[in-house]
Amino acid sequence: MILSVRDLRVSFRTNDGLVRAIDGVSFDLEESEILGVVGESGSGKTVSLLAVMGLITDPNADIEGSIRYKGRELVGLPARELRRLRGNEIAMIFQDPMTALTPVYTIGWQIAEQIRAHRNISKSKAMDRVEELLAEVNFPNPHEAMSRYPHQLSGGMRQRAVIAMALSCNPALLVADEPTTALDVTVQAGILDLVRKLRATHKSAVVFITHDMGVVSELADRVMVMYAGRVVERGSRAELFSDPRHPYTRALLGSIPPLTGEKPRRLPAIPGSPPSLLRLPQGCAFGPRCPVHYEPCATGKPDLEGDTHAAACFRVAQA
Amino acid sequence: MTDKDRPILETRSLGKRFSIGTRFSAEGKRTVHAVDNVSLTVWRGETVGLVGESGCGKSTLARCLVRLYDISDGELLFEGEDITSKSLSELRPLRRRLQMVFQDPSASLNPRRRVGDLVAEPLRIHSKLSSSEIKKRVAELFDLVGLLPDHVMRYPHEFSGGQRQRVGIARAIALNPDLVVLDEPVSALDVSVQAQIVNLLADLQEKLHLTYIFIAHDLSVVRQVSTRIAVMYLGSIVEEGPAEEVFAAPAHPYSQALISAVPVVETTPSGTRKRIILTGDVPSPLSPPSGCRIHPRCPIAAERCRSERPQLREYRPGRKVACHFPTV
Numbered sequence: 001m002i003l004s005v006r007d008l009r010v011s012f013r014t015n016d017g018l019v020r021a022i023d024g025v026s027f028d029l030e031e032s033e034i035l036g037v038v039g040e041s042g043s044g045k046t047v048s049l050l051a052v053m054g055l056i057t058d059p060n061a062d063i064e065g066s067i068r069y070k071g072r073e074l075v076g077l078p079a080r081e082l083r084r085l086r087g088n089e090i091a092m093i094f095q096d097p098m099t100a101l102t103p104v105y106t107i108g109w110q111i112a113e114q115i116r117a118h119r120n121i122s123k124s125k126a127m128d129r130v131e132e133l134l135a136e137v138n139f140p141n142p143h144e145a146m147s148r149y150p151h152q153l154s155g156g157m158r159q160r161a162v163i164a165m166a167l168s169c170n171p172a173l174l175v176a177d178e179p180t181t182a183l184d185v186t187v188q189a190g191i192l193d194l195v196r197k198l199r200a201t202h203k204s205a206v207v208f209i210t211h212d213m214g215v216v217s218e219l220a221d222r223v224m225v226m227y228a229g230r231v232v233e234r235g236s237r238a239e240l241f242s243d244p245r246h247p248y249t250r251a252l253l254g255s256i257p258p259l260t261g262e263k264p265r266r267l268p269a270i271p272g273s274p275p276s277l278l279r280l281p282q283g284c285a286f287g288p289r290c291p292v293h294y295e296p297c298a299t300g301k302p303d304l305e306g307d308t309h310a311a312a313c314f315r316v317a318q319a
Numbered sequence: 320m321t322d323k324d325r326p327i328l329e330t331r332s333l334g335k336r337f338s339i340g341t342r343f344s345a346e347g348k349r350t351v352h353a354v355d356n357v358s359l360t361v362w363r364g365e366t367v368g369l370v371g372e373s374g375c376g377k378s379t380l381a382r383c384l385v386r387l388y389d390i391s392d393g394e395l396l397f398e399g400e401d402i403t404s405k406s407l408s409e410l411r412p413l414r415r416r417l418q419m420v421f422q423d424p425s426a427s428l429n430p431r432r433r434v435g436d437l438v439a440e441p442l443r444i445h446s447k448l449s450s451s452e453i454k455k456r457v458a459e460l461f462d463l464v465g466l467l468p469d470h471v472m473r474y475p476h477e478f479s480g481g482q483r484q485r486v487g488i489a490r491a492i493a494l495n496p497d498l499v500v501l502d503e504p505v506s507a508l509d510v511s512v513q514a515q516i517v518n519l520l521a522d523l524q525e526k527l528h529l530t531y532i533f534i535a536h537d538l539s540v541v542r543q544v545s546t547r548i549a550v551m552y553l554g555s556i557v558e559e560g561p562a563e564e565v566f567a568a569p570a571h572p573y574s575q576a577l578i579s580a581v582p583v584v585e586t587t588p589s590g591t592r593k594r595i596i597l598t599g600d601v602p603s604p605l606s607p608p609s610g611c612r613i614h615p616r617c618p619i620a621a622e623r624c625r626s627e628r629p630q631l632r633e634y635r636p637g638r639k640v641a642c643h644f645p646t647v
């Protein structure tokens with residue numbers, strides 16, 4: 001077991017009250033495993049993984065629960081220790097590439113520094129490695145690109161520079177937050193190959209957050225679906241796509257626009273909005289939008305039930 | 320002349336060049352031709368989808384179209400009026416009517432301002448609404464894009480990626496503009512919220528006769544929203560036509576590869592779709608290949624392609640392609 005998260009809770013104190021962003025999330029990750037994380041925008045995908053990385057910097061945040069990496073507890077670990085793990089054994093690709101890049105240095109310099117921070121190699125060796133990495137992520141002109149500043153790159157190139165940075169140390173655990181949103185399908189296919197290669201050669205475990213169901217169905221071994229700070233369904237890729245159980249998962253899969261055939265006049269969207277995290281409903285958080293909700297849903301919160309394929313829903317539990 | 324037969328926006332051989340490096344760097348000063356010879360006509364009430372490889376010049380073209388960049392070559396016309404070299408103050412009256420949603424939402428939202436303020440800002444500058452009317456309009460806009468009332472007082476960093484993206488959309492539509500350029504507006508949204516935004520854009524278009532230029536890598540979304548699409552490669556348009564037609568029968572080898580490579584959720588046994596994966600290196604706009612710029616990667620390239628650059632030409636009403644051997 002490389003990563004084991006138990007009953008993770010993250011809340012933010014704001015002027016309006018307590019925002020319960022993560023409300024009891026548990027999951028495990030084995031060596032060489034790729035876990036896809038999908039879910040509603042704002043459901044806590046990024047925050048839960050930032051917590052794993054020890055990267056929640058907001059002073060108003062409270063983090064509870066347990067995060068074990070190779071058996072070692074990360075919650076409460078001093079910042080210095082966490083920094084040593086990050087970039088060396090654990091790497092993260094941020095949703096917003098500019099979080100990881102500074103505008104004032106060239107990308108070549110930034111990636112080389114990242115390499116040198118964790119490995120004792122000369123500057124010119126590091127630069128050679130940067131060029132190799134940029135070629136791997138499909139930069140048209142890797143040598144020339146090293147001398148560019150972030151603003152001189154396209155959105156997708158910035159994203160690829162950050163991917164190159166994360167891959168530079170062959171991490172044992174890679175957390176990738178929407179790493180291919182700014183990439184066209186061909187470049188994306190190349191990046192997915194790199195992730196598979198990392199897994200094959202270094203037995204790395206990967207958590208891959210994406211809203212692109214096509215990518216999940218191509219890459220992930222297992223999938224976790226989040227809604228309002230909780231995991232509402234998890235299972236193998238096949239289980240999830242051929243037998244989605246939670247009403248939210250079903251609705252989500254039903255919203256994918258078709259690529260062929262007649263264009264629908266309107267896309268089927270889930271009616272209503274997700275609950276305010278300041279005032280979560282008493283019962284099931286999906287209740288107000290759920291097409292099959294019934295009495296029990298308003299009173300208690302359904303737990304994630306099942307073995308490998310599990311859903312948090314009273315209807316599913318009853319069936 | 321009615322709205323229908325007057326283009327709202329038109330580019331004539333538009334080009335954008337950047338210089339990079341300095342006289343002191345190893346390679347010296349060099350020029351990136353990010354957008355090259357683009358002639359595009361956009362009609363009122365339509366949605367033009369702009370697709371193509373990462374780095375092919377979509378965002379640069381988008382910024383030229385709303386004149387956030389100075390234009391290096393060619394002309395840009397808005398409602399028939401030449402705005403290629405209008406100064407910032409001359410452009411001011413147009414700003415309200417020409418809006419843009421940026422690819423990178425955090426870069427365009429001031430981190431020190433509450434998001435409610437950020438959405439109210441264009442209303443304060445360009446409209447005559449009273450402050451209570453502005454408040455009401457902001458609440459309405461938040462509701463339209465699926466944000467909650469208690470989000471108004473938050474700062475951008477307190478939002479998820481998709482929530483920030485929707486703040487950008489709310490800001491852009493606040494003033495009921497005529498033309499909105501949307502650069503990857505739904506890329507950070509889950510499919511259901513994405514569907515909600517796509518439906519919202521369609522409703523606004525119907526109600527207010529808006530025109531959109533829509534950039535996205537997710538081709539199923541592009542197909543859904545676009546009436547026409549333009550496929551770009553290395554700064555130029557290589558194919559243009561009605562969205563459904565181009566998706567069903569792309570004429571250009573590059574469009575064919577692009578459309579065939581889309582990953583889809585396989586609910587039926589796989590093997591029904593044939594993928595064309597382009598091999599070879601992605602070219603650099605610093606040193607574009609000779610002749611047809613795709614020839615080193617094109618599966619059907621012939622001798623002629625190496626020397627002669629194909630022009631974008633209309634081979635059937637409404638369908639254009641830049642290729643010596645298109646599938647027509």
Ligand SMILES: Nc1ncnc2c1ncn2[C@@H]1O[C@H](COP(=O)(O)OP(=O)(O)OP(=O)(O)O)[C@@H](O)[C@H]1O
Pocket residue numbers: 012014019021039040041042043044045046047048058095277476477478479480481482507508509
């Ligand atoms: N610093 C903060 N202060 C207050 N609320 C926050 C803060 N950071 C995040 N949140 C809230 O926590 C919730 C979870 O955010 P998170 O970024 O994890 O969502 P997400 O699932 O990654 O969504 P997306 O797909 O849109 O990126 C959101 O509703 C967000 O508004």
Ligand SMILES: Nc1ncnc2c1ncn2[C@@H]1O[C@H](COP(=O)(O)OP(=O)(O)OP(=O)(O)O)[C@@H](O)[C@H]1O
Pocket residue numbers: 151152153154155156157182183184337338339351352353371372373374375376377378379380422604
């Ligand atoms: N300020 C700049 N200085 C130098 N080169 C630039 C600048 N902005 C963009 N470029 C270059 O111009 C080309 C086109 O970039 P652009 O951002 O328009 O691409 P894009 O099609 O939007 O890509 P993506 O899908 O990755 O966002 C790229 O090669 C990029 O490196």
Ligand code: SF4
Pocket residue numbers: 246247248284285286287288290291292293294297302312313314315316
């Ligand atoms: S628990 Fe009830 S409300 Fe929640 S998803 Fe299941 S049926 Fe719907």
Ligand code: SF4
Pocket residue numbers: 571572573611612613614617618619620621624629641642643644645
């Ligand atoms: S002109 Fe030649 S190289 Fe270019 S796309 Fe057509 S066939 Fe391919």
Ligand SMILES: [Mg+2]
Pocket residue numbers: 045046047095177479480481
């Ligand atoms: Mg996120």
Ligand SMILES: [Mg+2]
Pocket residue numbers: 154155156377378379422502
């Ligand atoms: Mg772009």
